[in-house]
Amino acid sequence: MQSRIERSVNTCVFTLRDETLHVLPSGGLWWPDQQSLIVADLHLGKSKRIARRGGGLLPPYEGLDTLFRLDADITATGAARVVCLGDSFDDDAAQRALGSAEQELLSRLQKQCDWVWVTGNHDPGVGGLSGTVLSDMRLGSLTLRHIAEAGTDGELSGHYHPKARLTLRGKTISRPCCLVDQSRAILPAYGTYTGGLDWRDKAFNGLFEAQAMAILTGQRPCRVPYRGGEISASSHV
Amino acid sequence: MNGFVMSQLPDSFARWFASRGWSIHPHQQQMLDRADAPALLLIAPTGGGKTLAGFLPSLVDLADGTHQGMHTLYVSPLKALAADIRRNLTAPVTEMGLPIRIEDRTGDTSYTQKRRQRADPPHILLTTPESLALMLSYEDAPRIFAGLKRIAVDEIHALAESKRGDQLMLALSRLQSLVPGLRRVGLSATVEDPDAIAGFLARHPDPCPVLYADPGPEPDISMLIAAAPPPWAGGGGRYAIPEVLEQVRQHRTTLIFHNTRAQAEIFFHELWLQNEDALPIGIHHGSLSREQRAKTEAAMVAGQLRAIVCTGSLDLGIDWGDVDLVIQVGAPKNVKRLVQRIGRANHRYNAPSKALLVPANRFEVVECVAALEAVKARDLDGDPRGPGPRDVLCQHLLICAASAPFDADSLYTEVTTAGPYRALSRADFDACLDFVATGGYALRAYDRWQRLVERDGLWQLRDPRSATRIRQNIGTIMDTDLLKVRMRGRGGTPLGEIEEGFAATLSPGDTFLIGGQIVRYEGLREMVVEVSRRADKPPKIATFMGTKFATSTQLSHRILRMFQQDDWPELPPATRDWLHLQRRASKLPEPDRLLVESFPWIGRHHTCIYGFAGRNAMQTLGLLVTARMEAGGLDPLGFVATDYATLIWGLEPVAEPGALFAGDNLRETFETWLSGNAVMKRTFKQAAVITGLIERQTQGQRKSGKQATFSSDILYDTLLKYDPDHLLMDITREEALKGLVDFGRIEEMLARTSGRIDHVITDRPTPLAAPLFLEAGRIPVEGAATDRLLADEAERLMSGTGLEMSAEDQRRWRVPF
Known part of the structure; x- marks a missing residue:
């Protein structure tokens, strides 16, 4: 089945438990068979949360920027369903304090497709918004949840914000990435104001088998081998 | 002398000088005579007893032991200097038996010592601009500085060239309001424009006279x-x-x-x-x-x-x-x-x-x-620094708010008494205040969460607890992108620091030079570069941070003038012959004309531009001209820049160089190019830290990983997209133009030559151009190279693993839409 995305956008394809999945340049995941767009860690409301806690007053445009990107991905893929894999809001107060422009855009997007909020550690109780709220969900042959669970087979998750670092001919390239092996994929963070956790971090220990790969986001998503979480001396932060 | 009463040196001082067989220098006597001047700048060569000259009035004043509290603040740019001066000053004070307590206070001073100094300040406190700013941020600042009479700023010529100096002058304006009778003394090495330094130090609009010590014999x-x-x-x-x-x-x-x-x-x-x-x-x-x-x-x-x-x-x-x-x-x-x-x-x-x-x-x-x-000829050079940067002002506003609520009108008046900010407009001040208070965004998103709020006409912290964060981020020095280097093993010797970017290019087994030894890179552990002595390869060269100095405008002009001589008997024969050869083969560059040479060499067309605008500007010029060549279909491949010339190579010859320099939209081309440039992002990061938008990252925070923090580049990209006229973007542009990009000198060069271009076409490299072929630092002209590089590398890495890409996957690589 060919969707229009494959004609207009560079994607990188992988299979997980016989499901065919496309990593988009933005870091979202397009699942043609389920007509679903899956995104992790939007962290909407981040700048306001930082301000509320007495930190710097960051440019308050990241929520709109994230939603504009989501809008473009929904349009490009023609998705019928959007699944947000948790930490969609930076905290519960952030959800209530969403700006009016963000609210309008979000409700327009929610009218276009079915919407599932998987809850995360930052937003355990998404409420007051339309869409289905679940702590985890089953889709096709896969389980979708916020934080990966060791020992599960066929799982999509977010939470860690994986980021790859490569040194190529003296030039360091650092990109959010999707980490994939035979049993799971961990998605990069989709939100604008999100940092990354180095792919060599010990947090990834034990989650990936030896023959894993990382799919780097960017105009042309591309894959490189990933030796799951085991510290390799040649690559470092 | 000059209508000033000659102050008598107290007996104890006279005896001490005599016991050393010293006599007081004329400029030391003058400093004593004019101790009551509100501000005074002393220009003296190194070794001229400058420091003692600065302290003598304080020592004399304190000799009778009646002064309560702090009397004199001494500020130097180096922590080590503060400690050194304390030792050097303590000796005469002890020998003369003076009842004077002298202490230093820097980032290295212990917490208990600092607390004690706040409760019971010494007579003379030696400190740095950052420690002074921190003291001013305390609620009890008025009490700490009560009774202060004098402030001496040492090495002011060095401070006047940096933001640390701008911050210090703002601190002085604050101090002056706390203790109106405060007298300022500046101690400076020989500089090209003493009046500029005096204007920097003065409490505006008051004058600041300059005292000159005997410059000593010719070097x-x-x-x-x-x-x-x-x-x-x-x-x-x-x-x-x-x-x-x-x-x-x-x-x-x-x-x-x-x-x-x-x-x-x-x-x-x-x-x-x-x-x-x-x-x-x-x-x-x-x-x-x-x-x-x-x-x-x-x-x-x-x-x-x-x-x-x-x-x-x-x-x-x-x-x-x-x-x-x-x-x-x-x-x-x-x-x-x-x-x-x-x-x-x-x-x-x-x-x-x-x-x-x-x-x-x-x-x-x-x-x-x-x-x-x-x-x-005692012809010193230097470029005027321009008005005080606004990021430093933003930090100052936060420091003031951390200390006490303030009235905007009086703070504006106070700030404009500081030399670097004397021409600051009220609108610029208000924009800075709006930025620190509300974020200053076109989208007003922080009404409930402002950093500063105005209550009863006074601006203050919305949340008093944020004072701690403000204090932790005081200062204008950036040192976050360095990694420590250590010998491997338990308790390995610390060797120094290298740039994170350089560390990223190292693989185990690579060697580099640090502290004079060749060391072998072993790996990175907890953000520390570990090395060993097993060095068996020739060293890579560590690219250290630190400015690459560009030849000054004045010196460049002097060289251009020298080129106009008929002969150069003052030069060694090799160099003299070389210049004659250039004159025969082409011509020598002239001050009011721009020499451009074009010649073929190993299958490529080369063009050499003798701009004499300094390394940084010549590099920027290379980027700009190659961008125009690219647009004009001349297919440039790369360039290299030195202080005096830029050499460009490409596939097509340059027939009409005039078009490459046409000034009308050069600045526009430049700004478009600049907005996406790494220099801008680095400059933005500095401004964001100084203004308190983001916090300094400590070594410990970096060790803990970066999941929670994100790169300031994201903030830059976001502002560029949604709020390009924001104050911080404006500050970033202003700073970037002054710094590495040095666009001002390109404009100076264009004005100097104003379209008078000499295009010399030869069949081989000219004598003056030849050395450029040997210069390091050749810069390739790249298009969408990063993605291509990454794609090639990914393919290389994937082949040989069990995860080869199928032909099906390969097909999905397409050009960006």
Whole structure:
């Protein structure tokens, strides 16, 4: 089945438990068979949360920027369903304090497709918004949840914000990435104001088998081998 | 004298001077006579008893023991200098039996000591601009500084060139409001424009008279002629090592200055390879660990070293005593700095300083001769710094708010008494206040969460707890992108720091030079670079942070004028012949014309532009001109830039160079190019930290990983997209233009030559262009290269793993839409 995305956008394809999945340049995941767009860690409301806690007053445009990107991905893929894999809001107060422009855009997007909020550690109780709220969900042959669970087979998750670092001919390239092996994929963070956790971090220990790969986001998503979480001396932060 | 009453030196002081066999210098007496002046600037050469001159009025005033609380603040740019001065000042105070308590307070002072100093301030407190700003942020600042009479700013010529100085002058404006009778004294080395420094120090609109100490005898300065002629290109001065060693042998102590840390490292390494007598020679630069530097300094003070290879880290302050020769390797780039460096030799007043210049290549021979003439003519250079930067003002507003609520009108008035901010408009002040209070965004998103709020006409912190964060982020020095280097193993010796970007290019087994030794990169552990001594490969060169100095405008003009001579008897034969050859083959560049040469070479078309605008500007010019060539279908492939020229190569010849420099939209091209440039992002990060938008990252935070924090580049991209006219973007542009990009000098060059272009076409490289082929730092012109590079690499990495891409996958690679 060919969707229009494959004609207009560079994607990188992988299979997980016989499901065919496309990593988009933005870091979202397009699942043609389920007509679903899956995104992790939007962290909407981040700048306001930082301000509320007495930190710097960051440019308050990241929520709109994230939603504009989501809008473009929904349009490009023609998705019928959007699944947000948790930490969609930076905290519960952030959800209530969403700006009016963000609210309008979000409700327009929610009218276009079915919407599932998987809850995360930052937003355990998404409420007051339309869409289905679940702590985890089953889709096709896969389980979708916020934080990966060791020992599960066929799982999509977010939470860690994986980021790859490569040194190529003296030039360091650092990109959010999707980490994939035979049993799971961990998605990069989709939100604008999100940092990354180095792919060599010990947090990834034990989650990936030896023959894993990382799919780097960017105009042309591309894959490189990933030796799951085991510290390799040649690559470092 | 000059209508001032000659102040009598108290007996205890006179006796002390006499017991030493010293007499008071005229400028020290004058400082005493004019102790009541609201502001005074002393210009004195190194070794002129400048520091004592600055303190004498305070010591005399404090001699009777009646003063309560703090009397004098002394501010220096170096922590080490504050400690050094405390030792040097304590000696006479103890010997004269004066009831004066002297303490220093810097980032290294212990917490208990700092607390005690706040509760019971010493008579004389020696500190740095950052520690002073921190003290002013405390709620009890008025009490700490009650009774303060004088402030002395040492090495003000160095501070006046940086944001640290701007911050200090804002602190002075605050102090002056707390203690209106405060008197200011500035102590400066020889500078080109003393009035500018006086204007920097003065409490505006009050004047700040300048006192000149006797400049002492003319320095004994010349060029070191080595047996081997200097190479055609490059830096480092390795060819002259035998002669340099001979000079070290003939003198007691020699300082060997280099323009960059990397060059100092290489030179030091080579020096030791040829140091057959094993003369004790050390190395000192800002990237070495504090322990390493302290060791070298101690050995120096103890008279154990015959020479130190160093960089600007030894430009300031600390008295080395016995230095009798300064060698400057590489063209000095800037006459003022040369004069100040020469002053490091012979700290005894009225003895001539002895210095030798070692040009690193043939072109630098010309530059060194021009610099020698400038020194002789006492023609110093320097560019006016322009108004005080607004990011520093933003930080000052936060510091004031952390201390106490303020009234915007009175704070504006107060700020404009500071030299760098005397022309600050109310609108600019209000924009800064709006930024720190509300974020200043076009989208007003923070009404409930403002950082500062106005209550009863006074601006104050919305949440008083944020004062702690403000205090943690005080300062304008950026040092976050460095990684510590250590010997591997438990408790391994710290060696120094390297740039994170350089560390990222290292693989285990690679070697580099640090502290004069070749070390082998073993790996990175908890953000510390671990190395061993198992070095078996030739070293990569560490690219240290630190400014690449560009040849000053004045010195460049002097060189252009020299080129107009019929002959150059003052130059060594090799260089003299070279210039004659250039005149025959093409022509020599002229001050009011732009020389452009075009010639083929190994299958490529080359164009050389003699802009004489300094390395940074010539590099920017290379980027701009190649962008225009790209647009004009000339297919440029790359370029290389030096202080005097840019050499570009490409597939098509340049027929009409005039179009490449047409000024009308050059600035526009430039700004479009600049907005996506890494220089802008780096500058933005600095402004964001200084203004308090983002917080300084400590080493500990970086160790804990970066999941929670995100790069300031994201903030830059976001603002560029949604709020490009925001204050911070404006500050970033302003700063970037001044710094590495140096666009001002391109404009100066265009104005100077105003379209008068001489295009010389030859069939081979000209003598003046030839050395550029040997220059390092060639910059390829890239298009969408990063993605292509990544795609190639991904393919290479994937092949050979069990995860080969199928033909199906390959098909999905498409050009970006």
